Amino acid sequence: MPIKLGANAYGKNAVNLSRIIRHGSHHEFRQVSVSVQLTGDFDAAHTLGDNSLILPTDTQKNTVYALAKEHFTGTIEAYGLVLARHFVSRNPQVRKVRIELVEHLWQRMEFDGQAHPHSFTGGGSEKRRAVVALTAECTATVWAGIKGLMLLKTTDSAFVGYPKDEYTVLPETTDRILATKCEAEWEYTSADLDFESLYQKVRTSLLRTFSEHKSLSVQHTLYAIGKKILEETEEIKEISLVMPNKHHIPFNLEPFGQANTNEVFVATDAPFGYITGTVVRG
């Protein structure tokens, strides 16, 4: 049986780029982790050690910084497209480039209702993410997403009617805490869109459905969130959601002579329910 090289790709991961955008004394601050991945004609590099078609990952890293001065002034989606077009147009050996950008969300400080011109606080666990793929034929695909979005509501969440066997001890509940650290990723229908307003629209829709939905399970809420986003936003082809169930378990206060009327809980890290799903059209 002959042996040959299968699928392969290479690039620089986690290029940590930060940038100040100055408008006089009012500054914007952006911080993003960029990963570049190239797919293409790299057989000779693997089988012969011939590096003549290998654009060094160090050069890829430098390109992320060099193009940032002129081009990283808007959305991460737009900057991803600039980088992808650069690598594809300069390197005929590249069949496909994939750029992943994960943005740390710094929040501007505010004092007495006044936005501070140059000071920020860390945005917590929430990150904004974009992935851009561009082929040598210039077909671009853009995905956008949210990571680490902590969501919690204190009512309008139930879990009843599930099968019970000899190992089931979970009591049915019609009023529990629903908490998750949500991840969402959606694919756009085009690479020529207002990525900023679409991102804000999707994020707001996600929060609104989470808070307003009469949840019968995490699965039920996940689908409701995805369905609403697709109904409201024709520029989105499909959306995938990850919604771990961050359990808050009622603590037994009976040994202390008190009734726990759904007020005191143990917040548990592990294990946790892991609920994922993609909502599609048609």
Ligand SMILES: O=c1[nH]c(=O)c2[nH]c(=O)[nH]c2[nH]1
């Ligand atoms: O919303 C839920 N979905 C489940 O699949 C599940 N399983 C479980 O033990 N609790 C829950 N809650």
